Amino acid sequence: MSKITVKTQPIAGQKPGTSGLRKKTPVFMGPHYLENFVQAIFDTVGTVGKTFVLGGDGRYFNDRAAQVILRMAAANGAKRVIVGQGAVLSTPAASHLIRLNKTDGGIIMSASHNPGGPKEDFGVKFNMPNGGPAPEAVTEAMYKRTTELTEYHILEAQDVDLGTVGRHALGDMVVDVVDPVADYADLMESLFDFDKITAMFAAGFRMRMDSMCAVTGPYAVEILERRLGAAKGTVTHEVPLPDFGGMHPDPNPTWAHELMAEMMGEGAPDFGAASDGDGDRNMVVGRGIYVSPSDSLAVLAANAHLCKGYRAGLKGVARSMPTSAASDRVAASLGIASYETPTGWKFFGNLLDAGNATICGEESFGTGSDHVREKDGLWAILMWLNILAVRGESVEAIVKGHWAKFGRNYYSRHDFEAIATEKADAMMAALRASLASLAGRKLQGMEVSGADDFSYTDPVDGSVSAKQGVRVNFTDGSRIVYRLSGTGTEGATLRVYLERYVPGPDGLDRDAQEALSPVIAAAHELAGIEAFTGKVAPDVVT
Structure with missing residues (x-):
């Protein structure tokens, strides 16, 4: 097991967007491409003696990329990497692990809602010690570094067994493989009234959760079916697949058409929801009614006080500029601040860290709060369930009541x-x-x-x-x-x-x-x- 330095040269176009670097999978699999970008990350944030989180949404190339990143982290002097079992972590779960373990940040392998597969999309992004995506100043520094690289460092070593929870050594670095679901599920249980939701399911409430063959399947099964007692089979497309089963894992009415057809049809369940490739987006549907993400944000803000973790009230509500102004009216009625930011969850990070806002949302099916520094699909779905359990009304009644009050x-x-x-x-x-x-x-x-x-x-x-x-x-x-x-x-x-x-x-x-x-x-x-x-x-x- 030895550290080697590989000569390379800059590769054009490695400029991160709003959520890291995303390219077609064959591009990432090309000579030096992944390695160059990862080295640029490590050179920018520093690695010696540091601890990172690593995981991804399980899409094609996720497993191989994880091994490369681990060997590069070891060669660059990292002390420890916490990895989700199978190199899998939902994006909000990764954010939570960064914060829970007080690490120096983390690398998330995902192209979010984009299709996956040998010819589809792959992505890599760095999240900061606060658990949120790297701000523009940091991503710009990473991009600049990609234009200057002449070498990268990697360890010659056998693959780490990422299929088994436990501790491994990789050179001088420790690799801790952890259950990707448990800590996140515990966090959700601390925020929401699981006893009330469990009672609602026990009374006959029916739900359909479409995980779209993506990362939230195991999380949704554990939380909804095992902890909350929803009927077995409530979660569909629950097995994550490298190509998402050929699906486009974007939870909107176009791509989650099976769920939409069921919720608008005869005998529809009481509540429907879907999540995306890496688990940070959500779609909410009631029996016969689709809830737009902008309306969902507003309804959640207006009713957050009904949930265990938010009974003290909200400090503020933030939305991306393209998101509708519906949440602004809620904030005004509550006498709290409202913020309008550019698109990209990283812009909410400062507001959350400073205690200026509690709940944030984007029209692109992203909602979240100060519990992590990413949008969080299952969090939003659980908040809806908590509100439904407390109010005892249908989704349609809650939404139309909201319109009647706020327009x-x-x-x-x-x-x-x-x-x-x-x-x-x-x-x-x-x-x-x-x-x-x-x-x-x-x-x-x-x-x-x-x-x-x-x-x-x-x-x-x-x-x-x-x-x-x-x-x-x-x-x-x-x-x-x-x-x-x-x-x-x-x-x-x-x-x-x-x-x-x-x-x-x-x-x-x-x-x-x-x-x-x-x-x-x-x-x-x-x-x-x-x-x-x-x-x-x-x-x-x-």
Whole structure:
């Protein structure tokens, strides 16, 4: 067993996005590609004498990448690595292990909701000692390091047995293989009233949880079926597979279509939920009603005091800029602060660490709280179950009651995928060039009140993040946001966010796409989506 230094050279394009570096799996499997990026991480954060967490969502190449990362950690002088059994950890569970063990950070192998398999997607990101994704200053330093590398360090050694819980030696480094579920499940039990939820299931409450052949399967089975007593078979697609069973592990109405069909059909369960590839996203569905992520965040914030871990109240609510303003109205009613940040969970980290916010959410099916520093799919699902158990009402009754009190923010996101990057960039450049002249312009009977390119100044550390999305506001409270996603691996994804507020009491029960139709038409007209991209309709509607 010896440490070797391998000569290499910079590989172009290793720039992390909002959630680490994501590329096609064959790219990561190419010569030196994974090793270069991991060495850049270690060079940036330092490794000598440090302890890290390592795990991933179990997608194709997860197991091999874990062995490479372990051998590189040992060669770079790390003291200890805590690894999920089988090299598997959900992203929120990894965040919890970092915080629980007070480690120096962790490496998470995941491309989140992106498909997995030999020709699909893979990703690597670094989370900081607070358990949250590395901030921009750190990811920029990692990227800069990738442009300078001339060598990386790795140990020549046999694979570590990651299939068995226990302690192993790898050179001078300790590898602790741990149960990936137990500590996380214990954390959930400390936050929610498991006795009340158990009683609800015992009284005949029925649920369907679609884990989409992804990482949350074992977590959901342990918590829902074993600890809470939900009927066996409540969790479907519960076995994580390297290719997610051919599924697209993104919990939205398009990709979780089996769940949607069941929840909208005859004899539907009382509650439905789904999670994504690495367990940080969630979708919530009631019998006959889909709950948008923006509405879900608002409902959770309004009812959090009903749950054991949040009875003292919330310090504040934070949302990403593209997320609807529904949670802002809840925060105002509670007399607490509300925050609007750029997209990317790392922007919530400072607010949570500073005690400014307790609950955070993104419209992209991500919700969480200060219990970890990642969004957390099962956490959100369990909070919904806790609220249902305490209130004794249906999902539909709770959501419609919320609208009656606060008004409804009709909301949708339209995704235009795999657009040629140069065409997407040209469209955004044209939009940005038009911003100063948009005020007063009328589109589809609506008048533009103002438009800007969202810039965020962090209230904790003063850092500035510019060009975070083009916002177009109308005098009637409607809103359009245009943004290019940083989570894809092929071409560009244009996300168009559409919002229209109706205060009620009438007009709260319309189909969202119908209610938003003038906003949708205005969005296409204003940006020239068809002219720039060739697309007349979105690929995914959520």
